[in-house]
Amino acid sequence: MKERRVDLADEAATRALGAALAATLEDGGVVLLHGDLGAGKTTLARGFLRGLGYTGAVRSPTYTLLEPYTVAVGTVYHLDLYRLADPEELDYLGLRDLDEPGAIFLVEWPERGRGALPPADLEAHLEHAGDGRRARLEALGPRGEAWLERLEALRPDDRMISNRHQ
């Protein structure tokens, strides 16, 4: 499967990667966000939402498990399953009612919802690298591969992925 690695020098770079994913989104998508506490999962989600034109506060969904955002292209569901004990608990979120065509899901700690989440297009693995972070984006199917191809086709100026500090 197709894969792409990006060095993220700072928080702005993580946000920019989120914005680049938003800029290349087509007709919905499901992105799983992996990484330790403080690796930048929520920051990437914030950049993604900013990229889709959402200007309000993007709060951590750790407590609420789910934060929905209405943007021009549809609804983005930002999930954080850290506190989830059992995938069955996703029923408490009414997740099954949300999985409509064109829906956009960003899921932190997705392994805790295994089997109960919509099929993913991309997996983003975030990890600490020196003072910055490193991201590995992995396509999980043809939709994800096409998404990564669109991401690579972004002009460097549009891509806004900050390698300039290196």
Added chain:
Amino acid sequence: MRVLGIETSCDETGVAVYDGSRGRLLAHALHSQVALHADYGGVVPELASRDHVRKTLPLVERVLDDAGLVAGDVDGVAYTAGPGLVGALLVGAVVARGLAWGWGVPALAVHHMEGHLLAPLMEPDPPAFPFVALLVSGGHTQLIEVAELGRYRLLGDTRDDAVGEAFDKTAKLLGLGYPGGPALARLAEKGAPDRFTFPRPMTDRPGLDFSFSGLKTHALTTLRGIDAGDEAARAAVAKAFEHAVVETLAIKCRRALVETGLRTLVVAGGVGANRALRARLEALATELGGTVRFPRLEFCTDNGAMIAFAGALRLAGGDAPTAELAVRPRWPIDELTPPAAA
């Protein structure tokens, strides 16, 4: 008027009966997942399903027993209708409305955060309206101007992590398990105060909003320079983190009191149990010539008593029974209105 209150917005199942005519809490009971988790030093999947369905009715029976009441003695049923997890809210709403229908008494939807901010009013010698409320928990960090029952103005909110969440996540980074906010506070008591300095986010600009996710990152960076076995250094990190949080909250509370011209600060939510925060806000109130009030420790966290109490106040104030079974996972508190004004 005796009101049964049912709270199921998140992890805890809380049930209570409040007697509005006598101004007295008759009984309350709580089933919490947190105690189960603490016993095992972290989240144990098999123990933690949000099983309000099995817990709610037995708790209702227990609370009525404890209060020495039978079903016909209850004059109304209040339930948390939001904000919270939609499935968890629906369990409480369905049970509450079913009981109310069966007993032929009004059912009333209550806002979870209104319950929290009114909780200190259940204590003896309650503070009078108006006041400023600081709601600090795992899911919320808000400053609210409370003019009267049902008239609330949001003064400030978090832009990212809630303060309790920042405590829990930093505790996790310190190897204290999750949720570990209280464990962090205990570690901080042993910490040297001046070894590390953490930033006070968003205090250098005007406004009453909060941001706590940067403190977590700061803790992460600081911990990298420390030997994992260096207990004194870890305690000093906990101390510096807690101090930064407490000072940030105190700075914003001072601003809120000065801007509104109010003298009374009411604190609610789980972080309201933090000793360093309590001491700091007591000092602030003394300095400003005002008062600060806290609910008793067991009512800082989610509970049924605050829902029974808010429901009793609203029904006594003339609120009509809630006509529909509808819950609101997202429900801004400033959409509420005083009783009978809706």
